[in-house]
Every structure is written in structure tokens, then in C-alpha cells.
Amino acid sequence: MQTRNTLVMAVVLVAISAFVYFYEIRGRDARAEVERLETLLTAVDATEVTGVTLTNAHGTVEAVKTDATWRIVAPVAVAANSSAFEELLEAVTGASKQRVVVEGAKDLEPFGLVEPFATVVLKSGDTELARIQSGNETPVGGSAYATVGDSGDVVSTLAALRTVLDKSLFDLRDRGIMSFDSTAIGRVEFERDGLNAVLQRSDTGWAAEAPFSGSADSESVNGLLRVLNGAEARAFVTDAAPDAVTLANHGLDTPQITATLRGADDASYKLLIGAAASEPDGFYAMREGGDSIFVVGADLLDDIPSDASTLRDRQVLAVNRQRIAEITIDRSGEPSLQLARQGVNWLITEPQSIVPDVAAISRLLGALTDLRAEDFGRSSGASTATVRVGLRDPGADDEPIAEIVEIAIGARSSITPDPEGDAIDVIAVTPSGSSTAFLVPADALDGILVDLFDLRSKTLVEFTPESLETVMLSTATGGSFTLTKSGETWASDVGDLGETDVSDVLWDLNYLNMEAVMREWTGAAPDLSEFGLDSPRLHVVASDADGVVADVRIGSETADAAAVYAMIGEQNAVYQISPALADVLAALVERLGS
Numbered sequence: 001m002q003t004r005n006t007l008v009m010a011v012v013l014v015a016i017s018a019f020v021y022f023y024e025i026r027g028r029d030a031r032a033e034v035e036r037l038e039t040l041l042t043a044v045d046a047t048e049v050t051g052v053t054l055t056n057a058h059g060t061v062e063a064v065k066t067d068a069t070w071r072i073v074a075p076v077a078v079a080a081n082s083s084a085f086e087e088l089l090e091a092v093t094g095a096s097k098q099r100v101v102v103e104g105a106k107d108l109e110p111f112g113l114v115e116p117f118a119t120v121v122l123k124s125g126d127t128e129l130a131r132i133q134s135g136n137e138t139p140v141g142g143s144a145y146a147t148v149g150d151s152g153d154v155v156s157t158l159a160a161l162r163t164v165l166d167k168s169l170f171d172l173r174d175r176g177i178m179s180f181d182s183t184a185i186g187r188v189e190f191e192r193d194g195l196n197a198v199l200q201r202s203d204t205g206w207a208a209e210a211p212f213s214g215s216a217d218s219e220s221v222n223g224l225l226r227v228l229n230g231a232e233a234r235a236f237v238t239d240a241a242p243d244a245v246t247l248a249n250h251g252l253d254t255p256q257i258t259a260t261l262r263g264a265d266d267a268s269y270k271l272l273i274g275a276a277a278s279e280p281d282g283f284y285a286m287r288e289g290g291d292s293i294f295v296v297g298a299d300l301l302d303d304i305p306s307d308a309s310t311l312r313d314r315q316v317l318a319v320n321r322q323r324i325a326e327i328t329i330d331r332s333g334e335p336s337l338q339l340a341r342q343g344v345n346w347l348i349t350e351p352q353s354i355v356p357d358v359a360a361i362s363r364l365l366g367a368l369t370d371l372r373a374e375d376f377g378r379s380s381g382a383s384t385a386t387v388r389v390g391l392r393d394p395g396a397d398d399e400p401i402a403e404i405v406e407i408a409i410g411a412r413s414s415i416t417p418d419p420e421g422d423a424i425d426v427i428a429v430t431p432s433g434s435s436t437a438f439l440v441p442a443d444a445l446d447g448i449l450v451d452l453f454d455l456r457s458k459t460l461v462e463f464t465p466e467s468l469e470t471v472m473l474s475t476a477t478g479g480s481f482t483l484t485k486s487g488e489t490w491a492s493d494v495g496d497l498g499e500t501d502v503s504d505v506l507w508d509l510n511y512l513n514m515e516a517v518m519r520e521w522t523g524a525a526p527d528l529s530e531f532g533l534d535s536p537r538l539h540v541v542a543s544d545a546d547g548v549v550a551d552v553r554i555g556s557e558t559a560d561a562a563a564v565y566a567m568i569g570e571q572n573a574v575y576q577i578s579p580a581l582a583d584v585l586a587a588l589v590e591r592l593g594s
Contacts, residue, residue: 039096039097040093040094040095040096040097041092041095041096041097041130041132041146041148041155041157042092042093042122042129042130042132042148044093044122044129044130045093046086046089046090046093048124048129049065049089049093049122049123049124049129050064050065050066050123050124050125051063051064051065051121051122051123051124051125052085052088052089052120052121052122052123053120053121053123054088054118054119054120054121054165054167054172055118055119055120056117056118056119056165056166056167057117057166058166058167058168058169059075059168059169060074060075061074061075061167061168061169061172062074063080063085063172065085068082069082070082070085070086072169072172072173075169076169076239078173078174078239078292079173079174079179080172080173080174081171081172081173081174081175082174084167084171084172085172087164088120088164088165088167088172089122091160091161091164092120092122092132092161092164092165093122095132095157095158095161096157096158097146097155097156097157098143098155098156098157098158099155099156100153100154100155101145101154101155101156102153102154103152103153104151104152104153105152105153105154106152108135108147108152108154111135111136111145111154112135112136112145113133113135113145113146113147113154116133116134116135117134117135117136117144117162117165117166118133118134118162118165118166119131119132119133119134120132120134120165130148130149131148131149131150132146132147132148133146133147133148134146134157134161134162134165135147135154137159137162138156138159141156142158142159143156143157143158143159144156144157144158144159144161144162146161170235170236173236175232175233175294176229176230176231176232176233177228177231177232177233177271177285177287177294177296178228178229178231178261178269178271178287179229180229180261180263180267180269181263182222182225182226182229184263184264184267185201185225185261185262185263186200186201186262186263186264187199187200187201187261187262188206188221188224188225188259188260188261188262189259189260189262190257190258190259190260190304190305191257191258192256192257192258192304192305192306193256193306193307195211195305195306195307195308196210196211197210197211197305197308197311198210199216199221199311205218205313206218206221206222208311208312211308212308212311212312212436214312214313214434214436215312215313215318216311216312216313217310217311217312217313217314218313220305220310220311221311223303224303224304224305225261227300227303227304228259228261228271231296231297231300233285233292233294233295233296234280234282234294234295234296234297235277235279235280235282235294235295236292236293236294236295237250237277237284237292237293237294237295238291238292238293239291239292240291241291242286242291242293246293247274250274250275250284250293251274251275251276251284252272252274252275252284252285252286252293253274254274255272255273255274256273256274256275257271257272257273257301257304258270258271258272258273259271259273259304269287270287270288270289271285271286271287271288272285272286272287272288273285273296273300273301274286277295280295281297281298282295282296282297282298282300283295283296283298283300283301309375309376312373312376312436314372314373314374314438315369315371315372316371316372316373316407316429316431316438316440317368317369317371317389317405317407317431319369319389319391319405320369321365321366321368321369322394323391323392323393323394324341324365324368324369324389324390324391325340325341325390325391325392325397325401326338326339326340326341326388326389326390326401327339327364327368327387327388327389327390328350328386328387328388328390329385329386329387329448329449329450330385330386330387330388331384331385331449332384332385334451335350335351335452336350336351337350337351337450337451337452337455338350339356339361339364339455341397342397343397346358346361348452348455348456351452352520354452354456354457355456355457356455356456356457357455357456357457357458357459360450360454360455360456361455363447364447364448364450364455366447367444367445367447367448368387368389368448370444371429371438371440371444371445371448372438372440372444373438373439373440374415374417374424374426374439374440374441375415375417375426375439376436376437376438376439377428377436377437377439378435378436378437379408379410379428379430379434379435379436379437382410382411383408383409383410383430384409384410384411385408385409385449386406386407386408386409387406387407387409387448387449388404388405388406388407389404389405389406389407390403390404391403391404391405404432405431405432406431406432407429407430407431407432408429408430408432409427409428409429409445409449410427410428410429410430410437411427411428412425412426412427412442413425413426413427413428413439414426415439424441424442425441425442425443426439426440426441426442427439427440427441427442427445429445453516453517458513458514458515459511459512459513460512460513460514460552460566460568460575460577461509461510461511461512461550461552461568462510462511463510463542463544463549463550464544465503465506465507465510467544467545467549468485468506468542468543468544468549469484469485469543469544469545470482470483470484470485470542470543471483471502471505471506471540471541471542471543472540472541472542473505473538473539473540473541473589474538474539475537475538475539475586475589475590476535476536476537476538476556481493481494483502490502501588501591504584504588505540505585505588505589506542508581508584508585508588509540509542509550509552509585510550512552512566512577512581513577513578514566514575514576514577515575515576515577515578516575516576517573517574517575517576518531518565518573518574518575518576519531519573519574520572520573520574521572521573522572525572528555528567528574530558531555531558531565531574532555532556532557532558532564532565533553533555533556533565533566533567533574535556536553536554536555536556536567537554537555537556537557537582537586538552538553538554538582538585538586538589539552539553539554540552540554540585540589548569551568551569551570552566552567552568553566553567554566554577554582554585554586555567562579563576563579564576564577564578564579564581564582565577566582
């Protein structure tokens, strides 16, 4: 008996669980959807709508949808703004009725529904799916009266629906003056103010065929395409095919600007811009082969180049900096400066082999590849300096230089790029193979016409303090001592050391920088007494397990007490260093020696 009762209870529990699941859980969503549909003005699925007719104070607009594209068929046959129709549909099919004001109203006049504010009809093919009429706004509550179909019931809905239905033909039509795929345009031609420009897309950008032959400013050309593709009409004057008189009245028989875009499969788009318009302000325009004359904003004319300089590629050296493998700088009366890259490392090869400053090389490469013209002129032929750039593909370090670009640096002059701005100093630079001089800001060449000192590494000594094992120090007075490292502890052969004394010496010595190169020589050393190096004030030799890593001699005080000089190991050069650093080192050494 107990087993039977348990089985019955189990069956009852399963039944209750099934009821809860199907009615309370799954049924809850279904009931909520039913309740939602009951509150809507119309239970039409927006995706099923293929036709819309909207009538309001602006007139009647009828549109149909094919695939995902809307087209207006009345009062004129023109392209529609598909987004505007989708927004209208979303608002209409999603509008809710707040309450039923009157069931089966006999008199619709009090609600403004005899001559409605707006009527919208939704269709699927030839079948009418819904007809909604919007009337007056209610006295309070931000609502408006409406009827659906022929029921005669007057309901209230949010007044925002009136705003959605208050659309004109201009609001709903496609106002784009041109529509094309920018990436498919391969040729651009335009004429204005005597400028006849022809631009052709290439693998590396845009090139000009007229009014000059050479690289065009791809940023400017692509910007022009974006402007033409995104510009909208401010008003439509006529949608009927214009006759000769109409064209003449709007200055379109002899347009002041024509822009022709040619794409794939012989697709062609041509825009004509004619005389000035006053209401609204702008200029009359039309697409060749189109019926509509419309008004475009005056700002569109500002975006269409009016002189050749706007079209020229302003970048003097249009190359990837990773391809630059050699740089030679020649200036009148100075030794040639040459640099070469091997892998990721650069070396100064002329006038002598020196390790360069990595940051200085990066700045030079940046100055070369960023060099842009403020304006253009004719090459004078005379040059005061020449920069030769050798190009090689990255990773091809064992291959010879593939290409050399030479830039001739010419005369200095002054221009005023902005008529309302200040004049700026420019220098004419002319790339090899070009008869055009790029007028670049004079200060932009400061980062290119550098000298050996600008590029060479200023660091005289560099080591890892933790790896050192011995440091030998001696002074001009004859004192000398040796520091030896055991584990992590330093010991002196002449006395105890302070806890931070050695660390201070090493950190002041490491990354020792020069301020100037005072003298360099080959062969026998010259008289170094003028630098105080015939009897050095201080001599420091630091070594690790592999040998000497720093050998620095600091000169004694000279006639010019403000300057301190040093020599490094066997280098045949005298460098000027910071006097403050020399004093700190000397004081530390004296304290260690005492």
C-alpha cells in the first residue's frame, strides 16, 4: 500500500511540474506576446510590408519595396531613402494604443479624424494590411487620437507618432547627389576655373595625367570621392527632364564645374554644377542623364580642387622608411656624411666609422619620410646641399641598393600659404627626375641637414655595474687605489668604504656623455696640455670578467675653468664633458682614498 501511494504522489508531482512548465513558464511568454499584440494599433509584421502610402499636409507619397530597397513611385518616380521608410514602418507597426476613447464613434470631427492629420496605408503587394489615421492631439497627456481601418473606434496613442507621419517627399526621398562604390572608381576627371584635371588610380595610390604628370595626393582624391558620395541635395527644383531653357536658366548649359567618375564595367557618374541659387543658398546641380535639378551647398565647391597644387602629392619622399638602407648628406664645404643600415642596425661610415645614436637615426628617418611641401614652384637648378637615399627591400641586406632617390636642396624664400596668416620661410627641394620644386618649411630641413655630431652617439662609457669585478683609480697627485668586488661587497686596498661610495662612482661614470668633440687625430697624439690631459686629474679603469669595459681619463683644470675634457681608452679624440660630473667623480675618489 505504501508503495502504491508513493507512485501516485510521483505521478501527481510530474503532472504539476508539467502544468507549471507549460502554462506558467512557456505559456507566460505566449500570453505576454498576445497581450502585446492586443495593445498595438495594428498587428502587422513590418517585414511583410512591401508598399506604403503616406498622405498628410505635404501631399501624398507612395513607395514600394523590392528586395531591401525602397523606391518612390508617386508623385514622382525617384529613389527613396530606404532608412527613412524603415524607421517609419518601425514606428507605425510598433505604436501602441493607450486606451479606447470611443467605440464605433459616429462623429469623428471632434477628434480631427474627418480630415486626418495624416493617413498611412501599409500593403503587401496589392493587399492592404492596415490603414491608420492620425488626428488631433489630446488636450492633456501628450497623446493623439487615431483610428485603425473602418472600425470607427477612436483610440489614443503617443503624439510622437504624428511627428513620424509628418514627412514630406523631400524627407523620404534619397537626397544623395551621387551614389557609387568609392573603391570601384578608377578614374576621376573634373573641370573648373580653367583647371582640367585627370587622375588615374594605380597600385600605389593616385597619379595625375593632367594638368601635370606625376604622383597625386591620394588623401585629397579619396577625400573628394568621400565628399561626392556623401553630399546631399538641399532642395529639389524639378524632377522633370529639363529642356534647353531650363538648363540655361540654372546655368547648367555651361556648368562652372563638371566632375566625372569612371568605375568598373564602364560605369560613369557625371555631376554638373551651375549658377548660384538663393532659396536655399547654394548652387544648382544635376547628374548627367538624370531628370532632377537640385541645390547643393556652397561648401561642396570648397571641397572640389580649384588649382593643381591641391592635387599634387606633397610628400617629397614617398617611401616606406623600412626600405631606406643608405643615406648620404653632402653640403658645400663640409665632408660627406654617410650612413648605412645592416639588418636593424645603422652605422656611420663616412667621414669615419662611428656607432650612431639610435634616437638620432630615428629622428632623421622620420624627418625624411615626413617631409611635405607647403607649396610648389619651379626648380632653379642650383643647390646648396644634396641628400641621396638608397632603397632596398627589407630583409634583402645582402643585395645591392635597388634604387637611389636624390633630393637637391635649393634656395630659401618666403611664402604666405594662408592669405590671412603669416609668411613662412621655405626652402626649395627637388627630387631626382622632377622639374617641380617642393617648397618645404625651412625648419623641417633642420632634422635632415644634420652633421656628424648630431648623429653620433654621445655616450662615451656604458657598462653593467653589477658585472664589474675591479675598479682602479688614480689621481694627478699620485694617489691610487683598487676596488675589488667579492660577492656583493666591494673592498678597497687602502681603507674602508662607505656603503654607497662605490655605487656613486659607478653610476656617475656609467653612461658618461660628451658635450662636444674637441679634437680628433690619426697617428701620433698631439700636445694635449691645453686640455689638461698631459697630466690627468683622474684616471678610472673598470673591468669585468672579460676585461676592461671603461677607461676614462679626465683632464686637470685648464685656463678655461668652465670646461672639462676627457679621453676614452685608445680613442684618438678629446671630448668635452660636464664639469659637474668631473667634480663629483673627483670628490668621491678623494673620499675613497682618504
